[in-house]
Amino acid sequence: MIDDEHVSDRLAFYRDLSPTERREVEAHLAICAQCRAMLAACRRQDAMLKGIADIRPRRDLRPRLTTPTRRAIAYLGDALVLGGLAALLWMFALQVRLASQGVIPGTIENAPAAIVPEPGLTLPPTAVHLPSPWLPALPWVGAALLAVGGLFIFSPRNPAPALLGGALSIALLISFVPPFSALPNPAGVYWRLAGGYRYDPRLPFKNSFLIADQADRTLRPHLDQLVGEVGLSPLDPAQPLARYEILRVGLHPQHNRVALVTTRFIYADGSSRVYPVPLFGPANDISGFWLSAWREDGLQRLRSDHLAFPDQPFAASHSPVRLGPARLLAVNPAANRLDEVNPGHWLWDSVRVQRLVWSPDGRAFLAAMEMDPGQRQLWVVPLDNSPPIPVDSPADIREYDWSSDGRAVVYTVADPYAHQLDPAQPYAIRVAFIRDGQAVGDTLATALPTDKLPGLTRQGVWFIFEDGLWRIPYEGGAPQPMITGLLPQRPNQSAYARPAPDGERLAYACQPSLLCLINADATQPDQQIEVRTAEMAWSPDGKRLAVIDRDPNHRYPVRLVILSRKGETLLTRDIAPHGAVDPPQWTPDGGMIFVQTYPQDGRRIITVNTASGEVLDLSQEHWDAYFALAPDGKSLLLNNGRGGFWLADIIRAP
Amino acid sequence: MPRTQLLAAPLALPVTSADTHVLFERLFAEYQTPILNYLYRLTGETALAEDLTQEAFARAWKARSQLPGLDNPRAWLYRIATNAARDHSRRARLLAWLPLWADEPALQTQGPEEAAIEAERMRRALLQLPPDYRVPLVLYTCQEFSVAEIAEALELSPEAVKQRLVRARQKLREAFE
Secondary structure: OOOOOOOHHHHOOHHHOOHHHHHHHHHHHHHOHHHHHHHHHHHHHHHHHHHOOOOOOOOOOOOHHHOHHHHHHHHHHHHHHHHHHHHHHHHHHHHHHHHHHOOEOOOOOOOOOOOOOOOOOOOOOOEOOOOOOOHHHHHHHHHHHHHHHHHHHOOOOOOHHHHHHHHHHHHHHHHHOOOHHHOOOHHHHHHHHHOOOEEOOOOOOOOOOOOOOOHHHHHHHHHHHHOOOOOOOOOOOOOOEEEEEEEEEEEOOOOOOOEEEEEEEEEOOOOEEEEEEEEEEEEEOOOOOOOEEEEEEOOHHHHOOOOOEOOEOEOOOOOOEEEOOOEEOOOOHHHHOOOOOOHHHHHOOOOOEEEEEEOOOOOEEEEEEEEEOOEEEEEEEEOOOOOOEEOOOOEOEEEEEEOOOOOEEEEEEEOHHHHHHOOOOOEEEEEEEEEOOEEEEEEEEEEEOOOOOOEEEOOEEEEEEOOEEEEEOOOOOOOEEEEOOOOOOOOOOOOOEEEOOOOOEEEEEEEOOEEEEEEOOOOOOOEEEOOOEEEEEEOOOOOEEEEEEOOOOOOOOEEEEEEEOOOOEEEEEEEEOOOOEOOOEEOOOOOEEEEEEOHHHOOEEEEEEOOOOOEEEOOOOOOOOEEEEOOOOOEEEEEOOOOOOEEEEEEEOO | OOHHHHHHOOOOOOOOHHHHHHHHHHHHHHHHHHHHHHHHHHHOOHHHHHHHHHHHHHHHHHOHHHHHHOOOHHHHHHHHHHHHHHHHHHHOOOOOOOOOOOOOOOOOOOOOOHHHHHHHHHHHHHHOOOHHHHHHHHHHHOOOOOHHHHHHHHOOOHHHHHHHHHHHHHHHHHHHO
8 A cells, every 4th residue: 555655756647547556646645735736746747848839830841752753853863873883883893804904994996916016115005995985984974973863862851952963964964965965055155155175085975066076086087097107207117107096176276167186196116196186177067166077187198198290200229319217316305396286287288397407517407386377486406405495486487597607597587567667678687696505686687678588608698678789797787788779670579689608799589580690899790591580599619509490370390490600501400390499408519409399288308410410309208398408418307297307318329 | 530540540451552652641641740849849949840840751651661560650650750859869969959048038937928938938948858858758748648658659668658757757847947
């Protein structure tokens, strides 16, 4: 019995007492005021707890998973996350397998079996051809699936993440996944305005709104034709193209209608170079946004056979003169990179490094690097492995040569200030002295009507201005009038003079179709020869003058005319069917003349035997190179704008 | 449907997905507001109580396949709700489900709404109880659970529930005073 015991503990759950317990507790309560007070307190406590105001739902508390749409989103999220994880695991397993095999994933297998590397050299590792272009994309696909799936999964209470994930998916789809990305999309419009769009063709993602068609697939058949060919880098016959890798496809920074396919050319010795090969001339262009079906590509020059003309054979092994194998010249690596990457030389069919001029002492050469059309940088490239020296800031440099003593570089340039004064006389003559690895320059004369290089002798720089012949020292100062009343009329652009090395006999184009010879102490020319002078050069002994006779209207072939000092014609030979010509270069003994000709936009190495008159083309197939005759006349410096400077010996038959 | 009908009678024997969906809908319609107020009394925050209610029913939905075999679905549902609140407390690193008091005005002890003020004092006192005492007390007094039901919902023995009720009342008395 509990009559004499308090029941306060049982009062805490008084409602749940069994009938027996309740009777016992009630019996005790009847005699115990303390426990009655406790029960009252518990009931008051219950009442106050129940008195806490209820709240009503302010929004729908139904879990969204219960709706079919929400369930579908949740399942989709689960599937996306699982798919993302599977993609990542698959890629990881593949990478582990490939790593154990030592191959490079994601590149193109294109190694011809016929290529035999030189002894001691190893071909680059063969790349593996992946079964699907999606494979390298798996990490990105997996990460995207995980992200979007996560947004879906975390959206049971709030639809915003799912909506965000959906919008993100659609944006990614129309921006990067063909064919959806061919639709107008924000990313495409952004890159159209901002420029700089490019993509990795080994991945399946691309914005087809900017670059339609498979640019790399368009180019690949043409590249395949080059595999195994020699002369691409640029002249060494021992280094055929082993394979190539297409690294990037993008829009040209300045030309939205040109796609650049950045390609690494890998040669048989393992060396490689990267070039952006352009695709241009789109056949189908919708408002400039749609590049497809390119009609031309920048490999045209590489594919050019550069064959001999029918009546002008290449020099052969039995020819009296031929070139030995070209070998890479050891110059500073910075010099070798002068012509490495320049989309322009693919686009405008010109090479970046242009005409080469060897210094008289043989220690350096001049090379002009075309930055953009009308913008050239002139460089002195030392042969002692020191870095190349910029002669001037980039400008519209026209012609250039060394002074006769090799101390200075003289060049003509379009002078914007002179152009402002008189647009008919916009040119200037500048000089730069090369000292201690630096070029220090000055302007010798300006407001000249011609961009032709002035005559250079040890006495100074000879140029025609108004109707007189003037001379100025290389160090500058006031020009001295040498001959006045030289021309009966205002000189045209062809008015320039070539003094003999002794400075006592001068040749100049007195009219477009007349070449005049005059003694330095005379006032009137003593000889007038009917040639349309394009270029001319005195022999080293000053006894003969080589003149290029070129008719601008192509009525006759380009000819080399050799005149005596007195003006007698000693030899006339056709050297090119047409095209531009560089100044003739004499060998030191005067026995041969080398001329760079440009028929059909190709570069030819023409040599003429001054005694026998035999004309030979020393080019070889695919060469298509600029050259400069060495001061000793025993070798040629070569460059074709596709990497490095090369040396080939001149081999004369005994 | 009276509240006790669902409580007293075990659910029938539907086994298909559609049937469990119907059972869940009945459960939701019946207990949406009680669960909300239960969680409100546990947490003291309306918005949090709503979120936890939704979370509790989401969990119940995922486990709806258990519904046909339950003897006491109400206890099952309150156990889920209690766990949801407990999990939230852990996530929020709150040792007790105490709301922040800093912004609440001081209570006035005199005036025309003295009863309401007393109730508010009681609510605050309740929130000062440790969860182990607060949960059975609320279930017993506010949700009118029996000791057996509380034991089932909290997976405790009836004796333990009784002990906690005794201690809870003592502590509440101290906190209220």
